[in-house]
Amino acid sequence: MAERLSPLARFTPVSSGDLRIAEIPFLTQINLRVDPKSRAAADIGLALGAPLPTEPGTCASADADLLWLGPDEWLVVGERGRDLEGTIRAAAGTAHAGITDVSAQRTVVAVEGPRSRDLLAHGCALDLHPRVFGPGRCAQTMLARAQVVLAARDGDAFRVFVRSSFAGYLADWLMDAAGEYLGVTPR
Amino acid sequence: MTSRRMTGWQGEPVRFRFDGRDYEGVRGDTLASALLANGVRTVAASPALGRPRGIYAAWTEEPNALVRYGVEPMAQATTLDLAEGLDATSLRGRGRLSEEPDTGRYDAVYAHCDVLVVGAGPAGIAAATAAAETGARVIIADDRPIAGGSLPDTAETVGGVPGAEWAAATLAALDDRPDVRVLSRTSVFGYYDDNHLVAVERRGVDAYSRERVWRIRARRVVLATGAHERPIAFAGNDRPGVMLAASARAYVNRHGVLPGERAVVFTTNDSAYAAARDLAAAGVEIAAIVDTRETAGPAPDGAEVLAGHVVTAVGGEEGVTSVTVSASDREDRDDREIEADLLLVSGGWNPLVHLFSQAGGELRHDDGIGSFVPGSVRQAVEVAGAARGVFTLAGCLEDGAAAGARAAEAAGFRVESVFETPGTPAEEPAAPAGHLWLVPSADYGTHFVDLQRDVTVADVMKATGAGLRSVEHVKRYTTAGTAHDQGKLSGVLTSAVVGHALGLPLADLGTTTFRAPYVPVGFATLAGRDRGALHDPVRTTSLHEWHVVYGAPFENVGQWKRPWYYPRAGEDMEAAVLRECHAVRTAVGAMDASTLGKIDVQGPDAAEFLDRIYTNMMSTLKVGAIRYGVMCRPDGMVFDDGTVIRLADDRFLVTTTTGNAAAVLDWMEEWLQTEWPQLRVYCTSVTEHWATVALAGPGSRDVLAGLAPGLAVDAASFPFMTWRDTEVAGLAARVCRISFSGELAYEINVNAWDGLALWEAVMGTGVVTPYGTETMHVLRAEKGYPIVGQDTDGTVTPADLGMDWVVSKKKPDFIGKRSFARADTSRPDRKHLVGLLPADAGRLLPEGAHLVETSTLPEPPVPTLGHVTSSYRSAVLDSTFALALVSGGRDRMGEVLYVPLGDEQVPVTVTSHILYDPEGARRDG
């Protein structure tokens, strides 16, 4: 069988002391829509190892990452190849829930290091100060001219979920903006 | 020329060129200070009158000293850092854009803070310090390379050290705090709603980006923007050598430059006395202080003070040689000519209320200072120091500290200790300022109000004499305030002169509106990183690299790049497309259809929901089957079309046109959330989760059978408009039997990261011809399938397209239904989609050409019957053909109409819009 090809397969990861940028391809991603007050929501939380976060802009981490996207919408993210859809479907049973495999809809760019916030601030209007957008926070927002899901993790690390068709653009943009922190000399 | 640099002034030499002559200045100079140091008095000719002009001010308010250099078309010599090799040319009112490309990089940053302080003078630094001590996140931005506001100009001391040193040290300490950001060389130029402020940071040619736009969202703002000294209108007030008093003081203290040898000071207030003292101490002879007030201030050593006097004339065509003064009481006129090469002017001070006014703040006239000060405002902003009329150093420090603490407190921080403002030398209480805007005269022809636009008091009086009563009208009549300096010095003066002319108080007239930007900002600076390839995102499919390698030109469809056609060696577009069409009609072709929008619609009410959204019935669709659907806006006009496939009783997959994917999802969410929240439906975009390969042509079944051995592909097992989940080329796939060409065809959907593998497997069969969007368009047009947005334009109903069959008669309602009954939408002579065959089968009609009834063209206006929406050469029809929207078109079958093209009337015959295989015989192969 032919190799899978990720949207940023041609992108070379970059790394300096202050900043690292790399693609994390092929994560399992399930878009989940369900009434947060329903029995199904509770059951799905149990199955995933953590209640679905109901505080806007937060992420719960258990067997998978549960990113709040909206009042009845989450992005459930797990390792490559996991059958999260099956787990969630089984937990939801016949209840009304929207469970959609979107694993290839977006790819993930990891932005890490002490200058990660400085880099993202070139294109993201959110206040990324650690007190405001620290580990465990997530948001759907714009980064440059692409819609993204942005999730903050421990240690000045971010995951940027970007739609596959925009990934090339976003990588080019990130590299242009990152030059300053990677020691690229001005043109 | 002699050097005017003060003896003992240290500085690394910097060589530069101005108007073709070589000079030397020192590091830290502006171009203006370096020119003054070299004794250059005349730096420009005025734009309209050609009068010689000199340096008048020392910072962004400068009206005269405009230059161009490098790729910069227009800059102020007073703000331009002297750099080694600078080669500047003076301007006469107009800049010149350089043909040389600008190679600079520019960017932007978003920033957030609790307190933004604008201006790092005494008030601003005090405000920032007071705010920072509460723990608030603070940004302090200052437009100068050296902080301290007026402190480097005045050489006053703060806390016992020179003010500039205090400013630098205090800012450095602030910058060391983790939650304080100090931005120097950063001009805050716009103040927008909800405390959104924008600033430009000039980082220099050695920085990664030369200039950076800061987009700052501040919970509170402290404006400590200072004040501008104002000019006075008197005869000859534009001569080189006439200079604002505080600016002259700045050249002495900041740059060690003497702007003249013998000076007359013309003032309405005490501040010019301090300037005179500093100039005298530096070696400038103060010939006289001409004070408009009857009670004059204390004279510096040796200077004569003429109380109750004004300047009535300035001698010297090329620069001041003498100043004529007179008692201001005209009855007792006593003209006296004083020899001087420098005339310092101080008409008092105008607080810089630009940003405050931009914020929506009301201005109030302050009689004491004779100008406008901040009044009430809705936004969360404080004004401190000279910007609100506090003109003493101690006052500014205290005012700033209080404003900073107030701002932090309002942002939710506790003020635990009162910030102790540093000590300043005792200041004599200032005597009340006088207010004089213009020196009365019989001839106002050289009383300049706006130096850069050559506007005089006479011009203003002509405007008021023409009947104008508003300062906005006078500005437009005279052009005062419209030049590069945006009236920084002339604005309030113009209002005052209008008031003088009309006999109205300045307070009643107000000012013209203050508009962003406060300082000019480069186009490229604002465009930032959004240039070239990053101007707008390029969206690509997972097959994109293959299309690139195989030489396809791309068509922009919204942000997507879609392969247009795949030329072989020696082929032009026409040849390639005819070949691709032929391949699909006779063999098999494949197209990347991944850009189509895809929406997963789930929930027990999904069928009911789609019944309301689409014009046709979707609830009757069987699981496993596919139906074409059209959606309209409530006005009945076609909005989008696509297929709906039923995955389960409670689950559908909807496809949209490429350009409308986001709009359709938003549309569905809008109706679900705002009109039908009771419907239990969830919509999720899966556009990019799938890669879609369209396989079309009579040979497509064999190709599919070879790639999907597990799939029964015969027409009975896999009928038209059904779908199957299977494996294709070893990849999990969903295959839909749908056709946009009329041929036997399939769409194979796989996970996007498997897309290239699928495509390569398809191409690996060796029998499949790749085709692009152009071929797709031709094939669908031969079948009469409309393209939304090409054959429709927002004024076309499904019935106009001959698609009555897609409009349900059974459903009680769906979006758009009611509009079909309106008078205009039920007219019989609406434009219908029809086919056109040119009499000359080789004649390709231009898309967009119109149709008329007659073979000769009458005089305009000529009634049009409609226009050509699509037009192609058809391999299979052996003719060109077109689709057109034609008035009453369905009743014109067989009629000959004419397409006016230049001098020609090209005859065409109206036909059905379905030109190829109207029986649908080919869809099963």
Added chain:
Amino acid sequence: MLLIPCPWCGPRDEAEFHYGGQAHVAYPENPAALSDEEWARYLFFRDNPKGRFAERWNHTAGCRRWFNAVRNTATNEIEAREVTA
């Protein structure tokens, strides 16, 4: 750049939102029963006050929720908000 209070995500830049015009204009119960004039009113006529205006926003770049807000069209100040039922 307005700062618009999304009831779910909190204040966000205006550029993240899609404007939805006047709030509380319900799709008619039975469009077929309306006269052409009444239908035209639904299609094309919206309030356009200078002052307080109840309007709809969609947080398109965020949580994709529609909500109502009351904004003063003379000052752009958003005075109150409520989540669309």
Added chain:
Amino acid sequence: MTRDVPEHPDWLWSSPEPKRSYDVVIVGGGGHGLATAYYLAKNHGITDVAVLERGWLAGGNMARNTTIIRSNYLWDESAGIYEHALKLWEGLEDDLGYPILFSQRGVLNLAHSLQDVRDSVRRVHANRLNGVDAEWLTPEEVKEVCPIVNVSPDVRYPVLGATYQPRAGIAKHDYVAWGFARAAAAMGVHLIENCEVTGVEVADGRVQAVQTTRGRIAAGTVALSAAGHSSVVAATAGVELPVQTHPLQALVSELLEPVHPTVVMSNAVHVYVSQAHKGELVMGAGIDPYNSYRQRGAFHIIERQMSAALELFPIFARAHVLRTWAGIVDVTPDASPVVGTTPVDGLLVNCGWGTGGFKATPGVGWCYAHTIAHGEPHPLNAPFSLERFTTGALVDEHGAAAVAH
């Protein structure tokens, strides 16, 4: 030495006290109101007319637009009224005896996608049938007309061609307004500034008077011409209008030596730009998306516009934005105006010009004056009735003129 713009006359208009009553009261002293007053007096001999302006004359959109004049609209109805206007523009300087600096330097409307090309060619052909001068230019021909346009195929949205209307151009907006004002005032029309209409009085279905900040003024006919404020004024008479009010921003650069010989518009990337007589680049963008009466837009619209402008005009890179501003425009559902009668007798309305008001100034003034004088529309403005929203016979200029300037 000569100045870069001509001198104004020594006399413009006087500021009379308002009378208690006029035959015709025009609400709104912008370009349209002033032109209407002028043609009422000149064409119809009606001079007992007051033009009431809430602020200073022509201080609204007339002072804020980008002065582009063209008539190359898609639909017959639009071409009719805009071409009528253009013909009037061509004689207006002589007609008014005022140097309005009408410069027929041509307008290019660029196409950046294949669909843009189809729409543009369609408009060219429609224009020709309507007697409007129009040409389709290839990128090379675009370059000949305007050498500074980047027609390289290697940009994000290459220029695929353009429509060109040679007779189109620009004029000096203030001069136009003042020319109309001066000529109208000379024929006896009262121009009254600082006089805000706070209500329209209606009795028995007929208009009676207007209430103003300077007292009640009775009128036989009240003709609204208040642009962004139209709905506010009409609402006081119980008349609802299908318009929404939005900010529209524009900007100018510093004064520059001539570099841009024509007018370039690009709907796809939302830019239009010309170089005014003094030398400043004058640019506009699309409207801000939300309803607002605040004459203020958001800055990201300007930043976006700069990015688009530099794709087309690399030479503008180091030009500077000197001043930005916004007008408020009233936009209809079909992007075409409403000019005609209302359900209230004697109350007429002229509104909904959106971004297209300036270029129509003499044409709409001429038609509106006819409508006032005769109590019914001229054939040129008859299609722009309020009733079209009920019948569905819209004049939908969105496709061709969504960013029409």
